[in-house]
Amino acid sequence: MNIAIIIAGGVGNRMGQDIPKQFINVYDKPVLIYTLESFQRHPQVDKIEVVCLDGWQNVVRSYANQFNITKLEWIVDSGSTAQESIRNGVYYLENKVSKDDNIIIHDGIRPLIEPSVLSDVIEKCDKYGNGVTSMPYNEQIFIVNKEDANTTTEYIPRETLRRVATPQAYKFGLLIEKYREAFEKGIGINGSSYTNTMMVQLGERLHFAAGSDKNIKLTTKDDLELFKCYLKMDKDSWLK
Numbered sequence: 001m002n003i004a005i006i007i008a009g010g011v012g013n014r015m016g017q018d019i020p021k022q023f024i025n026v027y028d029k030p031v032l033i034y035t036l037e038s039f040q041r042h043p044q045v046d047k048i049e050v051v052c053l054d055g056w057q058n059v060v061r062s063y064a065n066q067f068n069i070t071k072l073e074w075i076v077d078s079g080s081t082a083q084e085s086i087r088n089g090v091y092y093l094e095n096k097v098s099k100d101d102n103i104i105i106h107d108g109i110r111p112l113i114e115p116s117v118l119s120d121v122i123e124k125c126d127k128y129g130n131g132v133t134s135m136p137y138n139e140q141i142f143i144v145n146k147e148d149a150n151t152t153t154e155y156i157p158r159e160t161l162r163r164v165a166t167p168q169a170y171k172f173g174l175l176i177e178k179y180r181e182a183f184e185k186g187i188g189i190n191g192s193s194y195t196n197t198m199m200v201q202l203g204e205r206l207h208f209a210a211g212s213d214k215n216i217k218l219t220t221k222d223d224l225e226l227f228k229c230y231l232k233m234d235k236d237s238w239l240k
Contacts, residue, residue, distance in 0.1 A: 001046040001101045002122055002169075003093065004039045004071075008032050008060070008108035009053045009078025009085040020053055021218055022108045026228060029067070031218060032060070034111035036069045042118050045104070049074040051089040083189045083198065087179045090172075099173030102126065105195055106167040109218040112230055118167055120210040125169035128207040132168040132196050135211035137161040162208060164196050165215060178202050 008022045022032040032050075039045045048071045052060050057075045064072045076092045078085040086105060093103070102125045106113070117133050124131025141161065143154040175195075181202060182188045188198030199206060218224055 001097060002044050002104060003097055003101055003172075004045055004048045004104045004106060004167075005086065005089040005093075006032075006035060006039070006048060006050045006106055006108045007078075007082065007085050007089070008056075009051050009082075010109065020056070021224075022053075023056065023059065024224070026224070027231065030063055031111050031227075032108045033063055033067045033069070035106070035108050035113070036064065036072065037067065038111070038113040038115070038118070039104075039106075040069050040071050042115055044119065044122050045071060047071055047073040049076060049089055049093065050108070051076045051078050051085045053078050081189070083182075083193050083195075086195055087183060087189075090176050090179050093172065094176060097172050099171065101172045102169045103172050103175050104167050104169045107165075107217060110166060110215055111218070111227065112212075112214040112216060113167060114212045114214065117210050117212050117215065121167045121169045124207045124209040125171065129174055130168070130170045130199070130204070130207055131209040132164050132206050133166065133211045133215065134162040134164045134208040135213065137163055163211070164206075164208075165211065165217070168196055168209075170195070170199075174204070178204065 010020060023030050036048065039048050050060055052075050054077055060075055074092060076089050079088050102122055104121060121131040121133055137158045140158060141156045142152040145151045145153060178199060182198050188201040196206060214230055216223055216226060218227055
């Protein structure tokens with residue numbers, strides 16, 4: 001099976017709104033529902049678990065009923081950090097899924113998931129045991145000089161870099177084993193750590209899957225405006 005864990009535990013301080021950003025309405029639909037609909041529509045996704053901010057669980061269930069998200073199976077309490085939230089979602093699935101099932105982790109505030117990206121993440125996970133969506137880095141990256149932070153004499157060739165985000169998928173057996181190890185040893189769980197960075201810190205090799213520039217994370221009001229533009233955008237007929 002392919003089971004999606006959608007992380008919707010953030011409070012969204014940087015968005016500066018009165019409610020968490022995953023529940024902001026865009027054209028009469030919450031951001032989180034746009035995300036869930038992508039997984040609902042995908043034929044390879046079997047079940048969905050939402051890791052939700054405390055106090056919003058009933059709201060998620062009501063929205064799921066309203067927008068016919070029939071694959072939503074479980075709603076789990078979030079933690080105080082992203083890694084605690086993912087851990088809660090992973091641990092909750094113990095004895096509910098098999099070790100060979102694919103667990104797809106995705107941010108609830110990334111509502112524009114291309115079906116082809118999700119398919120490739122699943123395909124890579126089937127083949128290698130994990131798959132993380134990624135994109136080339138198209139800008140030049142320079143290293144700040146230690147003596148003078150306003151100068152540089154070094155750069156990192158962009159051909160050696162990839163931008164990695166969600167969705168990312170892992171076999172459940174590997175995922176639960178590594179989360180137990182990480183929280184026992186205090187490795188890969190602090191600051192901005194996520195499943196992908198944790199896996200690398202624990203010695204796992206990750207496999208790149210396809211990505212999309214549309215897969216934006218809604219962090220600021222500008223991101224929200226860009227999301228609205230994408231929803232309204234139609235490709236010109238002459239574009240290949």
